[in-house]
Amino acid sequence: MILQGNDPYRGPSFSFGNRVLRALWGIVYLLLFKISPRTFHAWRVLLLRAFGAKIGRGCHIYPSVKVWAPWNLSLGKHVGIADGVTLYCMDKIRVGDFAVISQGAHLCCGTHDYNSENFQLIAKPILIGIHAWVCAEAFIHPGVVVPEGVVVGARAVVSKSLSVPWAVYAGNPCRQVATRKHLEK
Template structure:
């Protein structure tokens, strides 16, 4: 998908077909997705599915969510994606059942190879397993998997996979703070 060995200063990093599809998506997002009323989740699901997103039941994607490529997005059942979230999915991003991605969070599937002469663009998938909560303004980098039941705290930065299930992470870089209690914390 990413053109290798190009000159990023004067040449595109993606094929013409990819750029045209993203252009069409941008127009549809601006005219039909973004201005839709907040409760119109079914409408936004329909638009996302028309652009290839794989969505489960009861998915709530709010109108101000920015999605780079809906065709590289998979969302499970009972998932909420809040306003202001950025899903920069140059590589596939998967969000499993019962996840919440809070306002302003950024899931970033792309970066650059800082050791290459042309800062080669690279992309790696992101995976949120079941029952994950990504809190407000948290950042998840390319290639990161967040294990089942984890909480990534507000403004936390995850650049490496979190493999300890049902744990709470905070900070930059994110560090584990504790293990979550199951069953409502009682």
């Protein structure tokens, strides 16, 4: 999908097929997804699935959620994705059952190799565990794993995978600030 060794100043970073599919998704997003009524969660799930997203039952995805490439998105059951969330899924984003991604959070799978001559675009997957909560306006970097039951505090910046499940992390840089009671499944 990502072209290697290209000149990003003069040419695309993605294959032609990828760009066409993203253009089609962009049209569907603008005409059918973004303007849909807030309560039409099933409709938005249907549109995302039509573009290859794997989505469990009972998910709530709000109309102002931005999804870069639905075919790289996998949501468990009963996941909530709030208004203003950006799912920049250049690589896979997987969100576990009963997880919540709050308003304005940004999950970003893409970055650049700042040491390469062509500022090579790179992508790494993001995994959000079951019962996790990514709070408002938090930023999750490429390649990060957020374990089961973790709470990532509002406006936290998570640049490395978190190690302790059922913990609360906050700040920039993100660090553990508390533990969380383990929820029954």
